[in-house]
Amino acid sequence: MMATIKIPYAKGFMEANIPDGQLLAVLQSKAHAYRPSAGEEELVQQALEEPIASLRLRELAKGKRKIVIIASDHTRPVPSKIIAPLMLREIRAGNPDAEITFLIATGFHRATSKAELIEKFGEEIVNTEQIVMHDCLDLKNMVNIGVLPSGGQIVINKLAMEADLLVSEGFIEPHFFAGFSGGRKSVLPGIVSEVTVLANHCAKFIASDKARAGILEGNPLHVDMLYAAQQAKLAFIVNVAIDAEKKIIRAFAGDPVAAHAEGCAFVGELASVQAVPADIVITSNGGYPLDQNLYQAVKGMSAAEATVRQGGVIIICAACNDGHGGEAFYNWFTEASGRPEKVMEKIMRIESDRTIADQWEAQILARIQLKAQVIVVTDQCDPALVENMNMKVAATLTEAVRMAQGIVGEQATFTVVPDGVSVIVRD
Known part of the structure; x- marks a missing residue:
């Protein structure tokens, strides 16, 4: 008997058949x-009417002339x-007269196009x-507001610092090194300079065993991010949790720390799955918009990494219609002839600053490699x-399964993680 698996890809799905006896688990x-208690708009409205540890946004807006809403870009659903x-x-x-930006x-990331903005808003x-589009390289529109706990400079978009009220919208999902997305991440890395992002994303922090999906306590990246958001005076957030259809299932509004913490607890409870080690792990980035490039696809791969056996194979369905997603990212592998050990050795020698x-x-x-x-x-x-970055490529999921079996054997075991960015795979 064969089991048919369905994996998100672009705005559709890819399918393949796996022998029942070799399919160990499907981790979702x-x-x-989850069945939400109300419709999407009603959930957000309820959250706005009953904010967590905060006055209502309408109260905070009173008397504020310049109000800035930080919004996510085209890479986030x-x-x-x-x-x-x-x-x-x-x-x-x-405040009917507020100047809102x-x-x-x-x-x-690259700038979001007008077409992408229209699709989003x-x-x-x-x-x-x-x-206004943030540009992390445009230093003339930045201001230095202090030093991160890690020692890096906090250089942030002037618009945010000139605002009389700074708020943000976003969503909460497991994040492969920041623990969870949402909340403080709107500020760092969202609207800070290249200098600040680089300081926060240093090799030492990324190598920490606390820099993993679902972990906030002791996560050095989170500590920096939280501090930056506080220094930027982020006053109010509206964050949502979404399902596989990208539909809102809960909303959290209010104080940036308390509302985010409540949202992370909710998402963490739903997202946690137990690792089931297998020779081949099949996953995705949940389809569009997160699977537009190889850079973002690393997130889905990291979920598979947590449940694949050493020496096994990870198959990730990701359209990557936007290519590698970052020239510098791509060059790390091309300049190392695709050898991951060479890439890792070089990166670990780089000082935090x-x-x-x-x-x-x-x-x-x-x-992962x-x-x-x-x-x-x-x-x-x-x-x-793909091949220049030491990965193999297949045009269909069925072809990828055959390739993987050619590497680890016809009797190889499978674990499937249909949406790698939506889960926290725990040992």
Whole structure:
């Protein structure tokens, strides 16, 4: 007998058949089966009306002239079409004359295109509201506000610091080195300079055993991020939890620390799964928009890393229609002839104050490759890009399964993690 597995890919799915006797487990977040208590808009509205450890946003907005809303970029499936209009209505209920600006938290990513903004917010907001794109390299629009606990400089977008009220929207999911997304991450790395991102994403921090999905306590990256958000005076957040369909299942609004902590507890409970070690692990980045490039695909791979046997194979379905996602990230492997041990050795010699762009992503990918062979399933990316980074490429999931069995044997065992970014795989 064969089991048919269905893996998110781009805006659809890929399928393959696995022998029943060789399929050990399918690890999925309980969020995908969670039944929300209300509709999406109602959930967000309820959160805004009953904020956690905070006054309502409309009260905070009173008397504030410049209000900045930090919003996620095109790489995050934040349902801003629902969240943003409700936040705008709430702010204007308390202050109809406020000058509101959306600041897109690109972090270290490329700028979000107008088409992507429209898909994210809808045409009305894009055409009628003030939207500014953060650029981590544009130092003339930055200001230095202090020093991180790690010693790095906090250089942040001026718009945020000139705001009379700084708020953010986002979503909470497991994050492969920051513990969870959302909350403080809107500030660091969202709207800070390259200098600040590099200091926070140093090799020593990434190598920490606390820098893993689902871990906040003792996570050195989280400590820095939290401090930066506090120094930036982030006053209020609206964060949501979503299911596999990218639909809102809970909303958390209010104090940036307390609301985020409550959201992380909820997501952590739903997302935690027990590792089931296997020779071959099949996963994804949950499809669009997180599977647009190889850089982001490392997140899904890290979930598979937690349950693949040493010397096994990780298969990740990721469209990667946007290519490698970062020239510096790509070059780490091309300059090392694709050898992960060489990449890792070079990165671990770099001092914390000498961090190089995208070395953290290369460090994690090298760590994964030192444990398992990676096969990327894509029919939308140049195969040479994948192969130059020491990974194999297949056009279909069925082809990838055959390739993997060719590496570890026909009787190899399988664990499937359909959406790698939605789970916390615990030992």
